[in-house]
Amino acid sequence: MVVEVKNLVKRYGDLIALDHLDMEVREGEVFGLLGPNGSGKTTAINCILSLLSYDKGEILVFDQPMRPTSYQIKKDIGIIMQNVAVIDELTVYENIDYFCGLYVADKKKRAPLVEEAIDFVGLNDFRKFYPKKLSGGLLRRLNIACGIAHKPRLIILDEPTVAVDPQSRNNILEGIERLNKEGATIIYTSHYMEEVEQICSRIAIMDKGRIIAQGTKDDLKNMIRIGEKITIECLTGDPNDLIDAIGELPFVASADAREKNLLVTTERGHNGLSSLVQIVHDKGIQTGRVYCELPTLNDVFLEITGKELRD
Amino acid sequence: MFFHLFIYRIKSSVRNVQLMFWTLAFPILLASFFGLAFSNLNKADAFSEIPIGVVKTGTFGADSTLQSHLDAVSSESDDPLLTITYYSTAEEAETALSDKQIKGFLVDDADGLHLHLLSNGLDETITKQFLDWYLQVSASVERIVRTNPSGAPAISGILEKNVTYITEQKTGANAPNSTLTYYYALIGMTCLYGAFMGLDQVSCVQANQSPAGARLNLAPVSKLKVFACSLCAVTLIQYLTILLLVAYLSFVLHVDFGNRIGFILLASFAGCCAGVSFGAVLGAVIKKGDGIKSGILIGSTMTMSFFAGLMQASIKYAAIKAAPFLAYINPAEWISDAFYALYYFDTYDRFFQNVALLFAFSFVMYLIVYAIMRRQQYASL
Ligand SMILES: Nc1ncnc2c1ncn2[C@@H]1O[C@H](COP(=O)(O)OP(=O)(O)O)[C@@H](O)[C@H]1O
Ligand SMILES: [Mg+2]
Numbered sequence: 019m020v021v022e023v024k025n026l027v028k029r030y031g032d033l034i035a036l037d038h039l040d041m042e043v044r045e046g047e048v049f050g051l052l053g054p055n056g057s058g059k060t061t062a063i064n065c066i067l068s069l070l071s072y073d074k075g076e077i078l079v080f081d082q083p084m085r086p087t088s089y090q091i092k093k094d095i096g097i098i099m100q101n102v103a104v105i106d107e108l109t110v111y112e113n114i115d116y117f118c119g120l121y122v123a124d125k126k127k128r129a130p131l132v133e134e135a136i137d138f139v140g141l142n143d144f145r146k147f148y149p150k151k152l153s154g155g156l157l158r159r160l161n162i163a164c165g166i167a168h169k170p171r172l173i174i175l176d177e178p179t180v181a182v183d184p185q186s187r188n189n190i191l192e193g194i195e196r197l198n199k200e201g202a203t204i205i206y207t208s209h210y211m212e213e214v215e216q217i218c219s220r221i222a223i224m225d226k227g228r229i230i231a232q233g234t235k236d237d238l239k240n241m242i243r244i245g246e247k248i249t250i251e252c253l254t255g256d257p258n259d260l261i262d263a264i265g266e267l268p269f270v271a272s273a274d275a276r277e278k279n280l281l282v283t284t285e286r287g288h289n290g291l292s293s294l295v296q297i298v299h300d301k302g303i304q305t306g307r308v309y310c311e312l313p314t315l316n317d318v319f320l321e322i323t324g325k326e327l328r329d
Numbered sequence: 330m331f332f333h334l335f336i337y338r339i340k341s342s343v344r345n346v347q348l349m350f351w352t353l354a355f356p357i358l359l360a361s362f363f364g365l366a367f368s369n370l371n372k373a374d375a376f377s378e379i380p381i382g383v384v385k386t387g388t389f390g391a392d393s394t395l396q397s398h399l400d401a402v403s404s405e406s407d408d409p410l411l412t413i414t415y416y417s418t419a420e421e422a423e424t425a426l427s428d429k430q431i432k433g434f435l436v437d438d439a440d441g442l443h444l445h446l447l448s449n450g451l452d453e454t455i456t457k458q459f460l461d462w463y464l465q466v467s468a469s470v471e472r473i474v475r476t477n478p479s480g481a482p483a484i485s486g487i488l489e490k491n492v493t494y495i496t497e498q499k500t501g502a503n504a505p506n507s508t509l510t511y512y513y514a515l516i517g518m519t520c521l522y523g524a525f526m527g528l529d530q531v532s533c534v535q536a537n538q539s540p541a542g543a544r545l546n547l548a549p550v551s552k553l554k555v556f557a558c559s560l561c562a563v564t565l566i567q568y569l570t571i572l573l574l575v576a577y578l579s580f581v582l583h584v585d586f587g588n589r590i591g592f593i594l595l596a597s598f599a600g601c602c603a604g605v606s607f608g609a610v611l612g613a614v615i616k617k618g619d620g621i622k623s624g625i626l627i628g629s630t631m632t633m634s635f636f637a638g639l640m641q642a643s644i645k646y647a648a649i650k651a652a653p654f655l656a657y658i659n660p661a662e663w664i665s666d667a668f669y670a671l672y673y674f675d676t677y678d679r680f681f682q683n684v685a686l687l688f689a690f691s692f693v694m695y696l697i698v699y700a701i702m703r704r705q706q707y708a709s710l
Contacts, residue, residue, distance in 0.1 A: 067547050070710065108337065108341055120549070
């Protein structure tokens with residue numbers, strides 16, 4: 019086990035930021051910590067890293083208790099914090115070299131690592147630039163390079179794509195997958211479910227300081243009642259007339275109408291698209307576009323907490 | 330590792346424009362400004378004797394030192410600076426002043442020596458310089474008597490020396506003037522501005538003060554070690570800026586520091602340590618708000634420098650007279666006084682007393698910083 023968190027409680031005054039949190043991260047996986055803003059992701063990360071003191075609980079990293087002075091463990095961790103943490107007066111190259119130097123003292127060993135990190139994030143043309151001259155996306159990339167240059171076994175990224183242009187975002191996500199292929203275990207926090215779905219092999223959904231669901235994305239989607247979300251556009255007739263009849267079908271979880279569209283969610287494990295279309299046609303209504311969506315992590319979140327992931 | 334941290338700290342501090350402005354550019358600007366102002370003032374070469382009045386009240390005669398100083402600069406001497414008319418009441422002097430017979434008059438009443446002036450011309454400034462100088466000498470004497478009662482015989486020596494100084498003033502050589510107070514206080518201020526450096530180093534290693542500090546706390550190094558390296562680096566930078574300032578004062582503005590260079594280097598170093606450590610304490614105690622921190626820093630160092638005579642030389646002596654303990658708790662005063670002691674005295678007692686105070690101050694500051702910063706975990710960020 020790379021990270022093991024048991025029963026972690028962290029309070030800020032009266033506010034309980036982490037409420038008996040349990041979490042496990044296994045060797046080689048991309049572990050996603052998904053939750054809305056304020057759910058406690060950053061707090062959890064900072065406790066795991068022993069940066070924050072906590073009220074209760076146990077934290078093991080690489081099977082050893084994590085303490086502020088666990089330098090042997092810290093050597094193998096790379097952190098990309100939520101806030102860009104670079105030194106404004108140092109250039110791109112110097113920043114990476116400076117932070118890498120805290121891990122790798124030998125200058126000869128360090129030089130190729132720094133080069134590799136610059137290459138990795140694609141900042142070759144900017145090595146002499148000062149951070150102030152970099153765009154938001156490039157700055158994020160520098161922030162990442164500073165965290166990974168020493169080739170850590172465990173890499174923790176806290177919302178690395180916030181306020182980043184789409185191109186840099188893709189670059190970052192691809193980079194994370196590459197690091198994982200090269201053997202690093204990744205912990206990735208985000209409030210963007212699409213990103214987490216895209217790159218994470220296992221996901222924990224957080225809300226109010228607790229993990230409310232955990233597993234692969236299929237595991238998570240199997241936890242909820244809805245199987246599919248079906249939309250049928252009615253070109254003639256009123257979809258409202260259909261709601262009652264359809265709502266009574268055994269595999270239908272809910273039926274609703276919005277303008278010309280009939281919106282139906284089905285119970286998990288049932289595929290009712292063809293029979294639904296049949297019913298609509300039987301009523302003499304002509305159909306336009308018909309499509310079917312699988313549930314998203316947002317639906318999972320919605321069903322468990324009763325609110326949207328992004329509000 | 331030390332070298333790595335040290336070099337990068339030097340690089341990032343030297344490139345920090347704000348830091349360099351306060352610790353280097355600002356003092357040199359201020360020094361140039363002083364230089365300009367005083368060069369006009371010192372055009373007093375071609376002056377004639379200035380008529381002033383002295384009110385001889387009951388207490389006046391008791392202070393024979395003042396009388397002898399007055400004699401030394403008035404028509405009684407070979408080289409007069411002032412012509413003195415004596416009055417028996419303040420009212421008479423007041424009338425003479427308003428009739429422009431005299432440029433000002435001195436009263437020595439229960440609260441000390443006062444100078445009454447009509448306007449702020451050059452002549453009045455010179456009169457004022459004389460009074461400043463007198464108050465400064467009497468303050469030093471008081472201080473020596475207080476700290477070292479057995480040294481009383483040395484005092485008359487000092488006084489004599491100073492009396493000859495003032496009579497030499499017009500011959501041009503190595504004359505003491507109250508402008509030195511300004512320059513020495515300026516050095517004090519600059520040393521204390523090293524606090525900007527100390528402040529910056531704390532925020533660079535504290536996870537709750539900067540993201541880069543948070544990153545550092547996650548690395549496999551002790552933050553106190555990094556902090557110690559940073560302090561070495563910035564103390565060195567600060568020291569070099571002070572030397573630059575002293576060189577500028579000495580070679581460009583021709584400010585006289587005497588010629589004991591080793592001691593000047595030592596006093597500058599002690600001052601730097603005190604300044605940097607003072608900033609470190611401010612940084613460690615006040616957690617958030619860069620603006621607030623710099624505000625408090627500038628406010629407190631300016632106050633200290635003010636009492637050390639940066640804006641008005643006479644403030645220094647007035648302050649020492651009114652509240653002697655101020656001089657004992659004011660690092661700016663220790664620094665400027667160390668330079669003073671070097672300039673005016675042959676002995677080193679007072680100089681070393683100031684230097685020792687500065688080092689002791691730095692030591693205490695760092696103890697406080699250590700007590701606050703040794704905690705490795707944060708309750709909140
Ligand atoms: N330094 C702090 N002091 C007080 N409350 C805090 C502090 N940091 C975070 N919180 C609170 O703790 C909760 C969790 O915050 P955080 O861990 O930053 O969430 P996330 O990273 O998921 O957005 C939030 O309610 C936030 O307001
Ligand atoms: Mg966060």
